Amino acid sequence: MKKPEETGLNKTSAWDSVDRKAVDRFATEYMSVIRDAKTEREFVEAIATIAQAEGYTLIDPLSRKAFPKSDKLLFINRGKNAVLVRLGKHPLGDGVTMVAAHVDAPRIDVKQNPLFESTGLALFQTHYYGGIKKYQWVTIPLALHGVVFDKNGRKLQLRIGEDEADPVFSISDILPHLGQAQAEKKLSEGVAGEALDAIVGHIPSSNKNEKTPVKANSLKVIAEQLHIDERAFAAAELEMVPAMKPREVGFDHSMILAYGHDDRICGYTAARGLLDQRNVPDRTQIVLLVDKEEIGSDGDTGMQSEFLELIIERLLHELNEKATVRQVLWNSVALSADVGAGMDPNYLDVFEAANAATVGNGIVITKFTGSRGKTSAHDASAETLHKFLEILDKKAVPWQVAEMGKVDVGGGGTVAKFLSKRGIETLDAGPALLSMHAPQELASKADLYCCYLAYRAFLEQGR
Ligand SMILES: [Zn+2]
Secondary structure (H helix, E strand, O other): OOOOOOOOOOOOOOOOOOOOHHHHHHHHHHHHHHHOOOHHHHHHHHHHHHHHOOOOOOOOOOOOOOOOOOOEEEEOOOOOOEEEOOOOOOOOOOEEEEEEEOOOEEEEEEEEEEEEEOEEEEEEEEEEEOOOOHHHHOOOOOOEEEEEEOOOOEEEEEEOOOOOOOOEEEEEOHHHHHHEEEOOOHHHHHHHHEEEEEEEEEOOOOOOOOOHHHHHHHHHHHHHOOOOOHHHHHHHHEEEEEOOOOEEOOOOEEEEEOOHHHHHHHHHHHHHHHHOOOOOOOOOEEEEEOOOOOHHOOOEEEEEOHHHHHHHHHHHHHHHOOHHHHHHHHEEEEEEEEEEEEOOOHHHHHOOHHOOOOOOOHHHHHEEEEEEOEEEEOEHHHHHHHHHHHHHHHHOOOOOEEEOOOOOEEEEOHHHHHOOOOEEEEEEOOOOOEOOOOOOOEEEEHHHHHHHHHHHHHHHHOO
């Protein structure tokens, strides 16, 4: 294929200007966090632990007690959505500076009535979560994470498949010898949603009267190990995620192959950017880590929920300010921190090179999202772009401007439109990935570090 003509402002490698030792240090920390935090709950917990170790106080916004005297506050919404607040010197009514990232990632969810037996195997029925290419999720090792209640009503946090001694689970695929009909289907139809059932057991029960002996034995093993019965699955929230650790890629160790970069790479860099603020800021700084972005940001833990309003309302009350929540929001600025598509050398034809992101060229600024004539887009104003680019240039943070692909080829959205709907001046900015939404996504260590620098600078300078 012909090499795309490379024009535009975005063709300088960030590796030329970043401190490579600092990049490596930062990447190692990030990899250790995402190695252990593979669900929205686990990531919220990991960030909460880090924040509390750095002096943030966990507060219940619904509590009637006065807030403790602290300018570093942490709020957690139902275990899946965290908000970090660093109070500034200026009144909240002047607006706040925010970075919002999502902490959910595409995965395979377990159904509420999951266990069945077929062909001498016990399997879990599943329903995929988010925009996945289904064929990528078969034949890989999967770990089971999530929440289930035992017979005594005790909440268990499952995490099976991450330790070497743990078993893993796996979805089968048909062998090529018998896969002719599958091979002739469209790629999107080659693996059906209902063909994503995961194998979870194989040994039959010794009770010969059992109609489904493998299922019966699996239930027995599950009861022995977890003290739960079949009914417990009805009230469980279980997710299957790739049972693989983050790995460095390339002879030069320059990239990270891992599950869930989208969007924990932004969640981690944004949180770190806030935690590393040295001085008390002028304007209040907020990092929002939200759930459910991959399925539309709905629900009480997604960006469309009003948890942010609840916190601001409570803060105004605690600070004795007369401003309204709407005034605070309308005066605020935000980065919607989410990943973009990096130009893929194997699939150059879907990109328009001058306006596509290149992995390793720094944080990607995206004026607008959406698809087909910018439908359903968040489209940032020139003023917003100008202010942010000035901040990046002042701090010498490598950046590039890009949109997702060629016109009419596809598109996507982020939480930006749910922020800007509230009157918050919002801009999309995040790293470019390869293999986005695959079980293992690929990110450049240089971009990871550029995002950290960019979010830190934005929080510091706001406007
Ligand atoms: Zn995302």
